[in-house]
Structure formats: C-alpha cells, structure tokens
C-alpha cells in the first residue's frame with residue numbers, strides 16, 4: 401500500500417460549489433481507515449461547527465457519530481460504483497435509512513432560485529444538508545466527476561477536471577506517477593523472467 405506523505409487538503413482538486421463540502425466530508429477518512437478525523441463525538445462536533453453545519457450549542461452523541469460515519473462510508477461506496485466498483489446493498493440500505501430520519505424540503509430564495517434545505521436541526525439536519533447537496537450534484541451532473549483515487553493507499557476523493565473525464569488519481573504527481581512507476585517495474589520483472597527468443601531456441 402502506497403501512502404502519499406505530506407498531504408495538505410489543497411493538494412486535491414476541489415469540487416465546484418457546495419459539492420466541495422461533501423468532498424471534505426468524505427475526505428475525513430481515506431486510505432482504508434489509516435486517516436480518520438471523526439473518532440469521537442467531540443471531533444465530529446468540531447468538524448460540523450467549523451463547516452457551518454451545526455451550531456456550537458448543539459450536542460453530538462455517540463449515536464450521531466456512528467450514523468455520520470456510516471453515511472460517509474456508504475456514500476464512498478456509492479461513489480466507487482462510478483469507478484467500476486460493485487453496488488453495495490448494505491450501503492444503499494444505510495443511505496436510505498439515514499435519509500428517512502433526515503428530511504429535506506425545497507427552500508425558495510429571493511433571487512428566484514431554490515435548493516434543498518434540512519427540515520430538522522442538529523446532526524440529522526447536517527446529514528440532510530449533505531444528502532441534499534449530493535442529490536443536487538446528481539441532477540446537475542457534477543456527482544459523476546467526484547471520484548475515489550485509485551491508489552489503494554490513498555483513496556482520497558477528488559474532482560475530475562480532465563477533458564475526457566478519465567482521471568484515476570487525486571494527483572498525478574503524488575499517486576499516478578508512483579503507481580505508473582510500480583507497474584513499469586512489475587512489467588520489467590515479468591519481461592526478465594520470461595525466456596528470451598534465443599534461450600527458447602536453445603531449449604527447444
């Protein structure tokens with residue numbers, strides 16, 4: 401597993417508009433769990449308040465933490481379907497369960513636009529707001545450009561700005577080149593382990 405070192409959040413291309421908030425939420429954990437920012441209710445409280453998803457005086461329980469992490473991991477699995485992964489029935493069940501307790505309404509604004517807004521406060525309201533952003537991104541087509549980095553030691557969520565939408569790594573320099581170099585070395589080893597034409601003739 402290749403763990404990219406010296407990462408900063410700005411190293412990953414940010415998704416446009418409010419989808420960046422969902423991206424930041426998904427990137428609270430990556431690299432098969434070696435990076436985890438939401439380990440305690442206090443950490444979740446700090447994260448939600450700093451991203452304006454929760455008020456300072458609203459409490460976060462162990463149950464909130466469990467629900468939030470389950471939703472995050474389920475959303476990650478949903479995203480990996482776009483990179484050729486299998487649909488995970490447990491992830492779908494989890495998302496549908498969370499969304500039942502996190503109702504959304506449509507809020508109309510002065511400028512004539514409308515957006516999904518949570519119809520509940522607290523952590524459920526925060527989760528509803530995130531799910532509303534996901535739904536909007538699915539409708540406007542930006543959701544499909546949100547991808548999981550294919551470096552198994554990384555798995556950061558990045559936004560694919562490549563022209564043909566074929567991006568596979570959060571960063572070519574940090575993850576792409578590293579994997580390309582490894583694949584090249586592996587190919588070289590395979591080539592060397594095969595008998596050359598000359599050897600085949602001698603043996604033949």
Ligand SMILES: [Zn+2]
Nearest residue numbers: 549554570575
């Ligand atoms: Zn990466």
